Amino acid sequence: MTSVLAVAKHAGVSTATVSRVLRGSLPVTAETRARVLEAVEQLGYQPNEMARSLRSGRGRGVALVTGDIEQGVYAALARDVQAELESIGLDLLLFNLGHREDRLHHLLERAPSLGLRGVLLSSPHVMDMARIGPVVEAATAAGVDVLSVSQDLSDFGLRSIVHDNVGGAAAAVRHLCGRNRGPVAFIGRIATSAIGRARFEGYRKGLAEQGQAPDPTLVWDISHGYRADAGYRVTGKALADGLRFRSVVAASDELAIGAMAAVADHGLSVPGDVAFSGFGNLEWGVYCRPSLTSVALDTEAIARAVGQTFSAGDNGAALPACRVIPTQLIVRQSA
Amino acid sequence: MTSVLAVAKHAGVSTATVSRVLRGSLPVTAETRARVLEAVEQLGYQPNEMARSLRSGRGRGVALVTGDIEQGVYAALARDVQAELESIGLDLLLFNLGHREDRLHHLLERAPSLGLRGVLLSSPHVMDMARIGPVVEAATAAGVDVLSVSQDLSDFGLRSIVHDNVGGAAAAVRHLCGRNRGPVAFIGRIATSAIGRARFEGYRKGLAEQGQAPDPTLVWDISHGYRADAGYRVTGKALADGLRFRSVVAASDELAIGAMAAVADHGLSVPGDVAFSGFGNLEWGVYCRPSLTSVALDTEAIARAVGQTFSAGDNGAALPACRVIPTQLIVRQSA
DNA sequence: CTGAAAGCGCTTACAG
DNA sequence: CTGAAAGCGCTTACAG
Known part of the structure; x- marks a missing residue:
């Protein structure tokens, strides 16, 4: 591979000059x-990224x-x-925790020696900041920008970019109550997910606006499970137990479709008997029948805010500690 | 950050020895x-990955x-x-082409200077090997292992790991015909997707087993579009045009759900009037109603084969030029 | 089995 | 505005 030296010779200058031109x-x-x-x-010269790093x-x-x-x-x-x-000009490395949160600690520990420019935390799990905090600080001190792009961790000194989960869930409840779809149930991870908690908080807030409080039997915490199957099982159990509810706010579209399947398999209709609202506004939710009412998240806006942070350089101090991205309820057939 | 030198001093040895122990x-x-x-x-020493690279x-x-x-x-x-x-011990970098194939050329060009250990091509697009070939060779010569994990490019010297797309589509047709669900339509990207072509080939093969040939009016190439909306539109048009078909083999679950929605919106029932089979066996297909019959892909097997290639080292020559991973039809309600 | 030394390919003070 | 030189932190022939 051609190096700076080759370019310098070819151009009749020093390597320093080549570097300056390129920088x-x-x-x-x-x-x-x-x-x-x-x-x-x-010469088709491409600077060696490893040396530069x-x-x-x-x-x-x-x-x-x-x-x-x-x-x-x-x-x-x-x-x-x-x-x-x-x-x-930055590259994305993907680290999928697969819900094994201990691996986060290890990654953060290695971040400086890997030369990472930044780490974007988007795991929804409730962070054990007592454990993670020190290694985050070490990484930050070494020049790694650690951002939270799912939950607000600004209290712990982490710049955060988050969706308005509370507002989204409250809007869903408001919509359902406006159509007389109470009692409203909630499905989500509450004990183990910071995002789930925020959405539950929005659910509570939406009910409070109607002068109601959550009925504990209609709050289904699926912290032990994930995705559609968890929604299917918890809803099936609620129906088998004879619980009464006319609608469900699900903390994800995956949970929602699982829950809708349980209702359908129980011989009830959507939205006739039970109405549903999800989170994520995923494409398949637009095409399932009945199509899924959902709180749309704006991942592009998150991405732009991330880009701003990395472009900001030294005047990044001007950016807010926690930036909230609006969410929007998209009404379709299911509610 | 502590370096080898610090460790060497602390242990009373040379840096060479430290390196030998660690290697x-x-x-x-x-x-x-x-x-x-x-x-x-x-000392909590972590080797500097940039220097090592x-x-x-x-x-x-x-x-x-x-x-x-x-x-x-x-x-x-x-x-x-x-x-x-x-x-x-390897890291995954994600490059999403977003169907802008020109960017692949650029990435391959940069691969050596980035110090990439390998590049996994999983874009389904038909590759312009006349254009890509030279830069693949250059990367390979520089020590970058370039693998194809979607389409068979072994004829071009690229080790390939692919699903049995032909077999999967043929199995779907066989299943549909076995239930008297002809005429069978096909939806997929044919002109622009190598995977779509393979699945179309399987469709043709499955029909041939029944002594039939594809009816051109029932082969819907959506090379101009993507995902569920493309399936929705092309199927809606077929229905509006009064075409007769009793089932559809879709080249992805996304296309299938879009197509099912079109059928439902046309006032027809699934699977009563039209049966459906998709590809991918995605989770939401299990929970939509009717649930989606689909050809399951084994991405774990692909991943394992990729791992073997990178673990193989010099005796990687023993690995096959093209490895085919079996697929399996999962029958559910839609067919 | 171990150490001294060179060098991977850049960038950046330091002089001029 | 430009060049000579040092050095980032490792690894690896080369000697011993």
Whole structure:
């Protein structure tokens, strides 16, 4: 592979000058610049990223830490963040925890030696900050930007970019109550998911607006399970137990479709007997029948905010500690 | 950050010895080894990955190139490949082409200077090998292992790991015909997707087994569109045009759910009037109603085969040029 | 079995 | 505005 040295010789300059032209840092004569660029062009020179990283102290990689990339929302986030990072010359490394949260600690520990430019935490799990805190600080001190892109961790000094989960869930409850769809049940991970908690909080808030409080028998915490099957089982059990509810706010579209299947398999109709609202506004929710009413999340906006943070450089201090991205209820057939 | 030098001093040995202990390469006395390991432990030493990469000529990153990470199958592949790579000490970089195939060329060009250990091509697009070939060769020559994990490119010298798409589609047709569900239509990307072509080939083969040939009016190439909306539109048009068909083989679950929605919106029933079979066996297909019959893909098996390739080292020559992973039809309510 | 030394390919003070 | 030189933190022949 051709190196700076080859380019320098070809252009009749020093390696320092080549580097300066390519960095665009210090001033260089227009003609020197042109000669260097021509040499780069002719030799097809590509700067060695490993050498550059070593010398400058860190690389261009940003790790996205997900809990479960197979969930539609995280796949969308990965896509949008990758596109955004690529546009500013950064690479996305994917770390899927698969709900084994202990691996996060290990990754954060290694982040500086890997030369990571940043770490984006998007696992919804409730973070054990007592354990994670020290290693986050060490990474930050070493120049790794650690951001939270799912839950608000600004109290722990982590810049956060989060959806308005409370507002989204409250809007769903408001919509359902407006159509006289009470009692409203809730399905989500509450004990183990910070996002689930926020959505439950929105559910509670929405009910409070109607002068109601959550009925504990209609709050279904599926912290032991995940995705559609959890929604299916918990809803099936509720029906078998004879609980009365006219609608369900599910903390994800996956949970919602599982719950709808349970209702259908129980011989009830959607939305006639039970109405549903999900979270994520995933594509398949638009095409299942009945189509799924859902709180839309704006992963592109998250990605843009992430990009801003990495572009900000030293004046990043001006950015807010916690940025909240609005959510929007999209009404379809299920509610 | 603590470096080898610090560890060496602490252990009273040279940096070379520290490196040998950590690499586990050349022989070292048990006690020297113990001293070094203790120093590593006490200082919390983590080898600098950037320096190691520079010195050894390449890093530990493997790029996964997808066409559309939001499609369930690719998200599952990303998850499984990441887990497999992590188990052998490699990192996954995600490059989502977003169906802009020109970017593949650019990535392959940069692969050596990025120090990539490998590139996994999982875009389904028909590759322009005349254009891609030279840059693949250059990357390979520079030590980057380029694999195809979606389409068979072994004729072009690329080790390939692919699903049995032909067999899967043929099995779907066989199942539908066995239930007297002809005429059978096909939806997929044919002109622009190598995977779509393979599935179409399986469709043709399945029909041939019944002594039939494809009816051109029932072969719907959606090379201009993607995902559920394309399935919805093309099926809606077929219904509006008054075409007669009793079942549909869709080249993805996304296309299938879109097509099912079109049938439902047309006032017909699934599977009563039209039966459906998809590809991917995605989770939401299990819970939509009617649930979706689908050809299951084994992304874990793909991931394992990828891991084997990277673990193989020099005796990788023993691995087959093209490995075919079996697929399996999962019958549910839609067919 | 171990150490001294060179070098991977860059970038960046330091001089001029 | 440009060059000579040092050095980022490792690994690996080369000696011993």
